[in-house]
Amino acid sequence: MDAVGAAAPHMDFSIWGLFWAADWIVKSVMLGLLGASIWCWAIIIDKTMHYRRAQAEMNRFERVFWSGQSLEELYQQQSEKTSGGLGSVFVAAMKEWKRSHEQNASSFVGMQQRLDKVLDVAIARESEQLEKNLGFLATVGSAGPFIGLFGTVWGIMNAFTAIAASSSTNLAVVAGPIAEALFATAIGLVAAIPAVIAYNKLSSDAGKMIGRLEGFADEFSTILSRQLEARSK
Structure with a gap:
């Protein structure tokens, strides 16, 4: 009993000490959660910057679009640069519009349906880019605590094994494994x-x-629909 009590003060309960003293399975859990947390923060920073740029680009495009500039001039400007968001949707619709007129398409309904499909595809493509990697955040958010809990359970198992091996119920025997176990849970929550x-x-x-x-796709589709009706008369 005295030997156990004398050994307890020499245990390192710092973050690094708990990590290095942990079982290799608990270490794997900690490293996995730490890596997931770092990747989550990388996604958060990247998406935050991406969304700010996208919002600013949408605002600039809408100002130009509703300024009265001709659609042909705006199409030439947007097609010369790799734009995203509203500009990408606009360019995709205008390409189909010009292609239909070059082929002298006679069916108003057919042209409108093709324009709607092109707009839907363009929106789906932009939506995929906006939502890319968000699923990883959701996965870590839902699974992180349970992965940390697995490390906790494994650490507590080690604590009971230490009690059985030492034939002692002294808290000093289990303090280390329990601290390691709780540390794994903490990392899971941090992630x-x-x-x-x-x-x-x-x-x-x-x-x-x-x-x-x-919303822009609906408005632009309406504008093109009016022009199609005017040209078909």
Whole structure:
């Protein structure tokens, strides 16, 4: 008993000490969660910057689009640069519009249906880019605590094994394994909580931008539909 009590003060309960003293399975859990947390923060930073740029680009495009500039001039400007968001949707629709007129398409309904399909495909492509990697945040947010809990359970198993091996119920015997186990849970929460918060925020922002894309597509489709009707008369 005295030997156990004398050994206890020499145990390192710092973060590094808990990590190095942990079982290799618990270490694997900790490293996996730490890597997932780092990747989550990389996604969060990248998406935040991406969404800000996308919002600014949408605002600039809408100002130009509704300024009265001709569609042909705007198409030439947008097609010369690799634009995304509203500009990409606009260019895709204008390409189909010009292709239909070059082929002297006579069916108003057929042209309208093709334009609608092109707009849907363009929106789906932009939506995929906006929502890319958000699923990883959702996965870490939901699975992170359970992965950390696995490390906790394994660490507690080691604590009971230490009790059986030492034939002692002294807290010093199990303090280390229990601390390691709880540390694994803490890392799981550190990875999961920001991931959940970021996923909710970023998915909401992505949904708003997708809504803007769909709204613009409906308005632009209406404008082209009016021109088609005027030309068919």
